[in-house]
Amino acid sequence: MRNVRAGYGKRQAGLLFVLCVLFLLAGCTSETKEPQKQRDLEFTVVPPENLPEELSDIIEERKTDPFKITYEDEGWLYVAVGYGKQKGGGFSIQAAEFYETENAIYVATTLLGSKDSEGDAVSASYPYIVLKTEAIGKNVVFRS
Numbered sequence: 001m002r003n004v005r006a007g008y009g010k011r012q013a014g015l016l017f018v019l020c021v022l023f024l025l026a027g028c029t030s031e032t033k034e035p036q037k038q039r040d041l042e043f044t045v046v047p048p049e050n051l052p053e054e055l056s057d058i059i060e061e062r063k064t065d066p067f068k069i070t071y072e073d074e075g076w077l078y079v080a081v082g083y084g085k086q087k088g089g090g091f092s093i094q095a096a097e098f099y100e101t102e103n104a105i106y107v108a109t110t111l112l113g114s115k116d117s118e119g120d121a122v123s124a125s126y127p128y129i130v131l132k133t134e135a136i137g138k139n140v141v142f143r144s
Contacts, residue, residue, distance in 0.1 A: 035101040035141075043098050043131040046078065051130060055080065063126040068142045077135040081109045081142065082128035090114040093129040097143060100136070107131070108143040 048056065055071045055078055062069070062082065069080040081093070097108035109129055 035104065035106065037099045037106075038101055040099045041105065041133050043079075043095065043133040045095070046130040046132045048130075052078070055130070059128060059130075063128065067128075070140045072135050075135050077105075077133050077140075078130055079105075079107050079133070079140055080128060080130045081107070082126065083111045084126065085124050086111075086114075086127055087124060088114045089123060089125040091125060091127040093127055095129065095131055098131060098133070100138065103138065105133075105136070105138050105140045106143055107140060 048059075051059070052071070052073045055069075055073070058069060058071070059067075059080055059082065064085050065082075066084040067080070067082040069078075069082075071078040071080065079098075083091070083093070091114050092112045094110045094112055095107070096110050097106055099106050111127060
């Protein structure tokens with residue numbers, strides 16, 4: 001009888017272990033949830049001549065390489081996205097997404113091709129866009 005109880009206890013412990021593992025695995029998921037958009041944010045595209053001087057200097061220093069910058073000044077949030085050195089000119093940039101979630105602001109931009117069909121290989125341009133919105137104290141997430 002003693003052997004039966006010992007075997008029963010081992011089986012019980014093994015079953016308990018398997019159930020715990022299954023319970024833990026049930027809580028794990030590989031599904032990533034998209035952030036829940038609360039609202040689209042209003043913004044203004046700021047021309048270079050209207051940028052705060054410090055932000056303008058930062059962009060000038062970094063313009064040869066792609067960049068993503070946030071800058072706050074006097075209650076405003078500036079979100080700058082640059083595409084680095086490009087052959088030719090005539091590029092434009094579209095703000096594809098600019099919205100707020102519970103925890104962050106999400107931004108996505110798209111570089112649109114040169115309007116110049118031949119693309120002057122001699123000259124280069126450094127396309128970037130700066131979006132200005134009210135500062136709301138949330139981190140900015142840049143999306144591709």
